Amino acid sequence: MEPSLSASCNSKKRKDNTSATQEKVKRLKTEMEGYGMFESAGLPHPPRISVLPSHLQEPVTLEELTELLHFAALGKSGGVKQPSWCRLRHQRRVKGVNVVVLDGLTQSHFYKHYLTLPHLRNSYTTRLSFTPSSNNLASGIFSSEVPGWEGSPVFQREQESRHLHEALNWHPVIRRFGTETRGLTAYTLTQEEMIKKHFPVKGMPGFEGFACTDSDDCVTDSSPLYGIDCEMCLTEKGHELARVSLVDSDGRCVLDDLVKPQSRVLNYLTRFSGITAAMLRPITTTLREVQTKLRMLLPRDAVLVGHSLDNDLRALNLIHPHVIDTSLLYRKEFGQRFKLKVLAETVLKREIQSEEKKGHNPTEDAVAALELAQYFIKTGPRQVVELQEELWGGSLTLSEPTVCESTPTQSYRFSDVLQKNGQSVAFIGKRTDIILDLSNQQWHNSDKEVLASFRRKTKCPFFSVLHFSSLSDHLNSSSPHQEQHYQRVCANLREMCVVFAGPFPAGFSEREARRLFRCCGPVRKIKMLNTTVRIHAEIEFELLEGAMLALKTLNGLHVHGQHIKVQRPVSESTLDLDLTLDALMRDPLNANHLYAVRLKPNKANHIHISAKANGHTLDAKCSDVTAMKTANGLHPAKVNGSKIDACYSELPASVSEIELIAAKQLCASSSQLSEEKLRETFSLFGMVERIFLPAKPFGQHARHACIKFESSEGVHAALSSSDELRNEKFLICPSLTPHHLHSWVAMTTPETTVDSEGEAAVEEKGWNLMCTNPQDQETELVMRKLDNRLGKLFRSLPDGTLSVVVLPGRTSSTSQLPGLCFMEVKRGSS
Known part of the structure; x- marks a missing residue:
């Protein structure tokens, strides 16, 4: 019996999930079990690319990217090893390699303009952070050295024969059971x-x-x-x-x-x-x-x-x-x-x-x-x-060949190897100093000309690098102060992780607020707002999921006769946030993922919170404290469909009723998570492919995790079975954070060399820039045109082409702004 299921859900949920499910059907068929359609139809397997689990959260460097490009273009028959960080399967069926460099773009730019880039976010199932390089990317690719390559056809045939023999010993079945027939x-x-x-x-x-x-x-x-x-x-x-x-x-x-x-x-x-x-x-x-x-x-x-x-x-x-x-x-x-x-x-x-x-x-x-x-x-x-x-x-x-230690190795420039191997190459973009014959270079100053030049070719080059520079030119002309522009981008992104909460009773401290809200996920910082008549707090989570769970579970908390309101800030940058969140849920990187936090198990006294949260009621009482009355006749409440029930032991005698309520939430937040417990719990809803637990300093335990299912059905089943999960002390929501991001806030916080006071000043400056600049509308238009051209380029590529899009990021004297690397092998239905 395979552990896949679809739990009951109401018609509204089914309607909401239908469009997302339909959009993922094509993508799911290309995953592990989706290859059955090629088997049953007797069709050859198309090439596909995947990243090793251990490298999903690691940034890709220029050296690692060229490692992949070498293998994609030359393969083992050319004496090139399988990349150490990813797997390109059926490389011999790769029909071409196309690399696009989007000059001037960083990871933050992509997520700031996420909604205006539908092609980039939907057409590529592999997306990783990219480490900025001081070298020109196109030049770095063409001038990179291919170690051990030999152009002799005899050498290639011998290599291929030896690799096939050695591959047998690398096969997972052979490694486990050997080659002999046994009982x-x-x-x-x-x-x-x-x-x-x-x-x-x-x-x-x-x-x-x-x-x-x-x-x-x-x-x-x-x-x-x-x-x-x-x-x-x-x-x-x-x-x-x-x-x-x-x-x-x-x-x-x-x-x-x-x-x-x-x-x-x-x-x-x-x-x-x-x-x-x-x-x-x-x-x-x-x-x-x-x-x-x-x-x-x-x-x-x-x-x-x-x-x-x-x-x-x-x-x-x-x-x-x-x-x-x-x-x-x-x-x-x-x-x-x-x-x-x-x-x-x-x-x-x-x-x-x-x-x-x-x-x-x-x-x-x-x-x-x-x-x-x-x-x-x-x-x-x-x-x-x-x-x-x-x-x-x-x-x-696909096995790694054994290299004889006594055999001397030579290195060859990639551009030379490609041309000696009879493979057509091309560079199209702004004039730059690259190692490539002038006959294979075409220089243009606009993205429109670059795209038109590529599409005019009667035969697509086997290996091509295109350089799109429109956005970089736009930012340089409209925003002379690049650091200030970047700070505004960071501020807008961080604002997505912020909620405002209150009013709190007099004397409610930042520590109490942190302990209350961290049950929904890691909290980066809390700012108590005492300038208002009543006390409020600004809570910034490290992850979008934390803010989502806070809105879902804590809004309407009943405290001292009044309800705490949890809400997002309203500004120009957050008006379309609901659309962004919906798009992130449907993102190919998030579709099969679920975010979960574990509440702390009972220790001493049971405390039931009396409140109404998002239309549900939370009931609060304690065995040694006078029970709070329900407000407006509201009934006991549910979080994820189940009553909140937690504890907080060893409270001082002077603790107030609201402190008890806060303490309950806090106590629930510190439970240790383990991969074994998560796999045991969530495998009931479908095949669990991988568990992502955040890295924590020694002695600390993870409080949240991301569960990757084999298909999105497992996510839907878990979300529809929240009563059962609540009994296991789990709060869940759809995943919004792609695997290459450890934290949304960390992505937007540049590393600086200034002291702590200076860093705080820079951060504050960024938040003061959250108002939308009039030039942002022009930037949105440029980004939309750029994504449209990338879509046209992708559709013009032959089936079986490895398409790589690189946002190179940027380095400055005070910070390193990471970029992104998108990878996908184009198929006929793309």
Whole structure:
């Protein structure tokens, strides 16, 4: 049973999500499991690019970019290694490389004018920070050296043959299981592996109430295989078993039972489970009865086979020590897994889970998992990898070659290598000193001429660099004081992370405000506003998600007979903020991501907050404090659909009622997050691909995290199941922060060499510049035209072209302003 689901949501949510889902369908098909459409159609795999997880939050340097460009243009057949920070798959199918340098643009400019750049933000699925370089980018690319390149065709053929041989040993399946054909015991999970992969294991915390099968201590290569698959429904207590199927070694069904969930069903998940209310209405079979049947049917030396089997065993509340998980058997790089549907179509040449069928058939899925395991055991790892090469996406050609230490290496300039290799090259842009024949250079002063010159070419150059300089020219002419202009951009961006709150009671301190609001995310600074009649506060979060959660959960907090109002500042720069937030949620970098903060578990006294937040009511009382009355007859409230319930211990006797309320929120904010806990909690809603936890100084714990699902369905399911998550002390919202940004505020805060007082003065100066400059309208127009030209350029590129757009950033005497690097391989539907 694969852990994908779609939780119930009201019609308004479905309507809101429909357009975003439709926009992502094309993008999702090009991701890991989306490649099944090419397999089923018998089409060759198109090239694609992805960044290694360890480098997602690392900036790209000019040297790393040229490393990628060398490999994209020359490949392993040209003696060039796969880049160390990313993977370009099916490089031999790359039809060309196009690099565009947007002179004068920084990362902050992109997000300041985010809404006016639809092509850049939607057409590129890879976006990373770019470290500014003192060198001219075009010159740096063409003059970069390609180590170890040889132009001899004989050398190239020998290289390719050797790499293919070596690639076999680099394949994840071969690295795990070797090349020899062995019996089934070689592929059963060890106890250590089961614990690591969150399988139910006897004696481990969290599985105390699980039933255990009667199993021998060990199995042999002749032990029988049994395929199993489960379907679940969403109930008040989470996901509960609704159907289970078991097949024997011959694929015969020996058990196919519907099961009555113990709790009230909230969503039958019919789209995936095939279960309906009518099917379960007459069912009286319980989970315990199913456990008894399985224990009777399974021989003592039985080996259970399933796809993502850990989810099935948790649904069954069952511990079985001998298992083979086909999602771990057919391994991919970096721990990614294939869908059962893709494996069945590619390996077994059989279609399962078709869209015409209403939900999955667990018997069909159990048989598929069983036959996949039998095929792997019979064929052996080496032949599986060789015979099913299309399954791995041509990974046999992607291994790193072994270089003989005694072999001398030479370096060649990239421009020379390209031309000696017979590949056409071109530079189009402002006149500059680059290492390239003059016949391959075309100099123009406007972006319009650069684009027209490129599109006029009868045949697109294999490798081209275009230099767009209109924005840089505009900024230089309209804003002679570049630092002042940049400070205004930074101020506008930081304002997106700000909320105003109040009125607070007299004596309410900055420390109390910080402890109250940090439950929604990391707070950069708080400024108490005492010049008004009543006390208010200006809270600046490090992340946009913090501001969003504060508005959602704290607005309307009932304090001393009055409601705290939490609101965004209103200025020209924030009038379209709602559109920006919607666009950020649909951003390809955020579509599959969810932001979560963990409230601190109960310590001593329970405190219920009495308030009305965004139309919901929060109820506050404490066991040793007089309970607060609800205002205007409001009922107990919910955050994310559930009542806020937290604690704060060891309070001084003199603490006030409002301090108790603030303390409750603060106490809830300091809970430690771990990847294991997050994966365990959120994998119920869909396949969790990666957990992003912020780096913290030694001794400190992360309070928020970003969860990346395999698809956006996992995000929608989690958002629709906020009651369940609130019981686990989680507050969630859609992700707004792309992975290359550690903090929105940090992105807009330039590093300076002045002392702390001077730095504070610079910051204050930036905030004073938040009023929109009349020239900003002209800048918006230039940015819109620039994005339109980039879109025309992208559409004119041949399919299979690696398109790279670089915002080079800027360096100054006091700061380094990072840029951005966009990467995408153009496909026919782009």
